[in-house]
Amino acid sequence: MSAGPTASSREEERLARVALTRVLEPGDAVGGRWLREVGAAEVLRRLGTEEERLPGVSPRRWEGLRGRAATARPERDLAAAEDVGARFVCPGDAEWPVTLDDLGDARPVGLWVRGRPSLRMWALRSVAVVGARACTQYGAHMAATVAAGLAERGWVVVSGGAYGVDGAAHRGALGSGGATVAVLACGIDQSYPRGHAELIGRIAEQGLVVGELPPGDHPTPSRFILRNRLIAALTRGTVVVEAAYRSGALATARGARELGRFTMGVPGPATSALSAGVHELLRGDGVLVTDAAEIVELVGDMGELAPARRGPVVPRDLLTPGVQRVLAALPARGRAAPGDVAIGAGTTVDDAVGRLYELQSLGFVERHGDGWQLTRQALPPDFAGADEW
Known part of the structure; x- marks a missing residue:
């Protein structure tokens, strides 16, 4: 042996x-x-x-x-990484995220990781939030809100550290005291973009900064595109918030789909070119999501369901079906006799009278002599003649 x-x-x-x-x-x-x-x-x-x-x-x-x-000079690179509190993680290490093996021969040679938490453990419960660099105020708001919601539910937010949606997602997670990972297209000792030096430093202190390139290496356009496959492979699913037709964020979503991960999109205005790519994604295999609860319902464990969605409850909704039929039998204008109400509601006169008194106690109807009429609060909000009452 x-x-x-x-x-x-x-x-x-x-x-x-x-x-x-x-x-x-x-x-x-x-x-x-x-x-x-x-x-x-x-x-x-x-x-x-x-x-x-x-x-x-x-x-x-x-x-x-x-x-x-x-x-x-590998020893020199390891020393440079150690100077910024980083380490090298490669296949076979306990910290190596096995989800990266789904990339096959295109998986990283290894990863440079800056930060204290275990990358493997964080990747197990993570979601990518990506989108346009030149995002709108709406895009930034949605990215931050979604990321904050995910962080509050114990999920790790993964993004690319760029301007726009990426930065908003990282800040949303950090602002909620949650976990976030920035996957860079340069050395992990570099801050790119330079305007995010403070943000990337904060992520390194509270979360993780990850990259394939050794210390000191610089980004190139092709490296940004290839970086996206890592974001897709590390996470359980990718959420796109604002993306034009030609967008690196859509490349991340396509990579996620090819790897069998969930692909999701946050819709925007139909007239916005920055949401056109997201809408195209949603017309295909992407799933429409609007908040963290809907994302977790898709990528989370069995039983992590989003709350049921419905409009506001109005007093009419609380009435029993029989009472609702009597209320509906009353005319919008004028009064009606109990017999006419009974015919309209498909019930007996005695039953109609009993329910009319119930509706009177709730403020829906008024009695005037032998007739009954609706009160102002019982009128539908869009009733054209409401102002006449």
Whole structure:
């Protein structure tokens, strides 16, 4: 029987993964296949020798990767991460979120994690809230409200730390004393966007800041798009609050759907271009949600149901069916004799009279001689002649 991996071999594999975060771009499925087939240490060794290149890349691409590998200094990156209170988490670690394995060969080489909580534990009960950077006041309000509601129910809010909806979602969760995770498209020691330096610092203190790129690395447009797959894979579902037709938030929702996660959207005005992408999502597989309770009903455990939705209860709603029929038999204008009311209600005169007196005690009708008429409060709100009473 063969012995399992030794502590030294595990550490070698781990250090190789640290180095490869500087070599392989996020989401590189070819590199992911190499890691699966031969392991990180062997990939790094091959990149440092003149041996035959690994399959799936051109000679030019292989030379580019070799150039990156030559400059990788994993010990230096680990020290830089430690300086900002960060750590490296990779597949096989107790903290590794197994939901990321759903990405297959496109899963991260490893993650740089800044903050005290366990990423794996937080990912188990998390929801992504994403949307437009240039959001409207409505979008910011809805993102913050939804995030606060999720946080109050014990859910972790995951977003991308960007301006607009992302920032509002993070602030909503933090403002409720809840948990939030910012997934960055740059090194976890960087603050991007710069205007969110204070917010990202606060998230690192109270929650988690996560990224695939090593300390000091910078974001690029492609890295933002690839970052979205992490947000989708980490969480149980993705909620989109405001997104135009061409939006990275919709890419997150598509990624969530492909991974079998829930995709949800908060509707906006039909005339708003910033909600057009959300509405398109809702016309497809997306589920319309308006608050945290509806989100939790979808992604939560059995029994976590949203409250029943209904309009305000008016006094008429509290009447029994028989009394409602008598009330409906009275004309909107003028008076009616008990016999006419009985015919209209489909009952006997004695029953109609008894119910009319009940309605009188409740303030719905008045008696004038031998006739009965509605009081002003009994008239429907939209009755055209209400002002004549």
